[in-house]
Amino acid sequence: MLSSPDSSPALQVLQQVFGYTAFRGPQAAIVEHVVTGGDALVLMPTGGGKSLCYQVPAIVRHRQGLGVAVVVSPLIALMHDQVGALEEAGVHAAYLNSTLSSEQAQQVERELRSGRLVLLYVAPERLLTPRMLAMLDSLHERQLLSLFAIDEAHCVSQWGHDFREEYLGLSALHERYPGVPRVALTATADDHTRRDIVERLQLEEAAAFVSSFDRPNIRYTIVEKDNPRAQLLRLIRDEHEGEAGVVYCQSRRKVEETAAWLEQQGVRALPYHAGLDADTRRRHQDRFLREDDLVMVATIAFGMGIDKPDVRFVAHLDLPKNIEAYYQETGRAGRDGEAADAWMAYGLADVVNQRRMIDESDAEEEFKRLQRAKLDALLALAEAHDCRRVRLLAYFGEASRPCDNCDNCLNPPRTWDATEAARKALSCIYRFGQHGGGFGPTRFGAGHLLDVLRGKRTDKVAQYGHEKLSTFGIGADLSEAQWRGVLRQLVALGHVQAEGEFNTLALTPSARAVLKGEVPIILREPREPTARVRGSRTARGERGERVPAAAATLDAEGQERFAKLKAWRAEVAREHGLPAYVIFHDATLAQMAAECPDSLQALGHISGVGAKKLEAYGREILRVLGG
Template sequence: MTTPASTAPDAILHDVFGYSAFRGAQAEIVDHVIAGGDALVLMPTGGGKSLCFQVPAIARHRREQGVAVVVSPLIALMHDQVGALEEAGVHAAFLNSSLTLDEVQRIEREMMGGRLVLLYVAPERLTTPRMLAQLDSLEERGLLSLFAIDEAHCVSQWGHDFREDYLALNVLHERYPGVPRIALTATADDLTRADIIERLSLHEARVFISSFDRPNIRYAVVEKDDARKQLLRFIQDEHEGEAGIVYCQSRKKVDETAAWLSSEGLTALAYHAGLDADVRRKHQDRFLREEAIVMVATIAFGMGIDKPDVRFVAHMDLPKNIEAYYQETGRAGRDGLPADAWMAYGLADVVNQRRMIDESPAAEEFKRGQRGKLDALLSLAEAHDCRRVRLLAYFGEESSPCAAYQNACDNCLNPPATWNATEAARKALSCIYRFHQNRGQRFGAGHLIDVLRGKVTDKVAQNGHESLSTFGIGADVSEAQWRVVLRQLIALGHLRTEGEYNTLELTAAARDVLRGDVQLLLRQPSDAPKRRGGTGKTTRGARTKDKAPPIPLDAAATARFEALKHWRAEVAREHNLPAYIVFHDATLAEMAQSMPDSLDALGAISGVGAKKLEAYGREILRVLGD
């Protein structure tokens, strides 16, 4: 006679997923949802959000409460999570456009029979009349266990990934008030949280907010100075032979950057909405299944990407706001091991982002909100104090400077020199004012700097600007410093750019600077970013094409680790899954280090659940014993 499977959350966590204990607020969230409560969960990427609905779904299914419906915006995320659940012995499926009619009908029969534990669907499918009728039938029979709304920030107009299809999800509260709902996101400020609660009718839900700190991520921002070469140097010095994501703002820049990195010997792939769907799918599959792939992409790539060993996320252009930056950088280091968030940033980034907001057809209230969010990101980029403190403060979390972290930010590792730029700012604004007085002339940053530094160019001569009282008054300030000053003045709203040529215009706020009421303390520009320890060389050690184990191993254990990886690759190919879904590197490294000699000992290793122990246990022991 078969012993009934336990409905206790701790037992499910251990037996299904192979983990010995919940982390942070996970246990409290799981208990609340199992008991039928609604929840809004804010938890950083890599913090274990999925377990917060997967464990309750399994527990409620074992109590004969039916299927959990998970709303997810991406086909890739559905495929990988369903694959991982099936590997762990949990019956799950997805319904999306990638399936044939026969496959859809088979899954619908399993759903209506209550045999599925979790069903993943896109928001647009969930609200179709056919799907709602099926959910009505399930609820009438007591077979609808819960709704999980993943990437819940997509419902908010203030969020960075607003999706109109999410607005219709309010129907879940209206139509199925007795079915618990859990909404989850990695990123939401106060405004976005309030919008999620309002639009999803989660007014009675408990709100769980985990720490937004990702202590394994090192944040760094460098001033653009041939950004491609800076990026290449960063990858070669810090992450050779490792997986990473490079974000660019335009499709053209994605294509050009991927081609250039490839020409420099890296395996770089492009991903954006302009590529053929088959090409996008092929590139995404390679990124998930192979090692040392650098994916160069627009923000169309990334949401729901569960690859745990992404060692860096690089931004070649400024994101729209801190939420987008945090969400995108959070795709690095999901396995908890050291990772980098690196961004190259320059004057053009500020100009472009300001212009996109100003020229958008949105209402003025929305534009004001977006300007405020951009200002917060610019403050983070220009900061000369701890970046982590500023990042966490944006989400309402207090913290101490991260100088003591293993992965401290660039400012804490190498505190930048600063200078008082107040007088320089006044000179720049005065010069722009003189341009305007001189027949209403308007010029861009390059010409302004030439005039301030007393450089006689053809353009200066043609416009008679040698005769201006401001000609040469800033000769003691370098061109790089002037660009920092102008960047900051635009970021703070004292200057704006106009027209096709980005000419500089004074704003009403410029008066405060001209009067001396605003003090500007800026970071001193540097020729190149200093690396950890300031030695000019990375302290992480030279990289090789064979990725290092996630924990220190001696030579014999390293050989066992590589043998396990080879075995895992064969299993992954056979099952058509990314290798990390079979076992994470950290689990294989622990096996290689402890070298278990029995199934019981193997089952005690984190990440080895009962189904995987049964399926792979003897093979693993064989590999370890060879």
């Protein structure tokens, strides 16, 4: 993308190096602030362009003779791909991490000491080693340290969803390297976490840039669990056949079993969790980044910093810990701005398990109290009758209107007054404690409670004499799904708690007000298991084949050109050992296919074609388009 000679230095870099005509949203203000030496706290959603907020200032300041920018990142995969993308764009960048041989690391260190590097990516634990600090001290003395970018800055907060202790040492940067600007960036932080970032990184004087957290291209759907594997398979087959996605599970075992089951159903899937050896994790992650139609089944060990733009869905088979984690994980879908799904199956066991993990942790009570409050906010989102997006954004302090792109907006749920049913359930639990059937006070789990309420004469009911309770059969008019919804809500609201190894139910002090009818309980009616919000949004070509959304509007000849460009890009990516999107994004190929430029000058006006890529690939692209 050619630039005007009277453009600002930052805009010239954006146009010449990255091939974009203009900054998006607050990017221009952030870049200008950092270029002039200011500290910044940047909160911007995944896919919002955070990396440009430090990459452009790093290039500008390097051209001004101010040396090397150091990017702190905990993610080896992100380092590799971002360095690859920068080198493709003609920017001298490198990383220092455990994947390098001794000789390779020494070469990077030589480039660092010389000041020739524009950006260096490094993990926080390596940054704080005496060897690394000595090199940075030398650069600082020679005024060749241009800025520090602290990516995934929420990791510094013990209140956040992804606390990493090694981030705490980054507070030393402010004192050790005065005058070197610092920019801390994250996609996810509530008010408490933001305050923690500012305090722990000593960013009290930094300018704060908070973008909208809205990702309008993502459709949020939360369903009641009813054979969740089958529900997941319906989602994939009906709406995302042959597309990339991420499925999150809580345990390593569930990850392995779910990935194997999807493979048996004909869905290409790989597992990823911390229990796999490093080589297997790397291979699986590399395949996911480079192949179009893989589903990664993973624990939260996977995903932060994954740049793959065409993830079309993120599914949760288990409830995350809080809204920050949910937002961070769902944000890995649709980074290219095209339509994507965030889908979650949620049930009573999820609520019980998350509450137990908080209660049984060794954390201090203040920390547990905050985690319970965060879980309550997520449960309110899951049980909501109104717009999911409005509630999600409100959590981050952002007002919005109903989105018309979540399950509740597209298919408004019916509700029913479950106050009387809740009183019956609480009364039955109370009577369990009074009447143990000759065994003394005994507590029981959800299954037995539902049997008693619905009047089912099981062996266990007979064993404890619970057919004699006044609550036996008083809920026969409601379905099991309705009763599970009642009980899930009572646990979610904290009126009932599950205790011990067998999840037996007990009343909490707040149950008294519900029993007295002082607290209304309004619930969603359970949806039919097969109900769908609407049909697939997968783009199809004239022959019915799946095509990237960016190319969906192309005519038949345009589709053919796009297919040729994709094949050429795949070959180049393999040669360079990089994911295809690092060479060019789908949107850039689609614009090439639509406009079919016939000269290097015309090709240079395509968004995403910088000067280095035009020089490296221009003639080849023209050959492909003309062939």
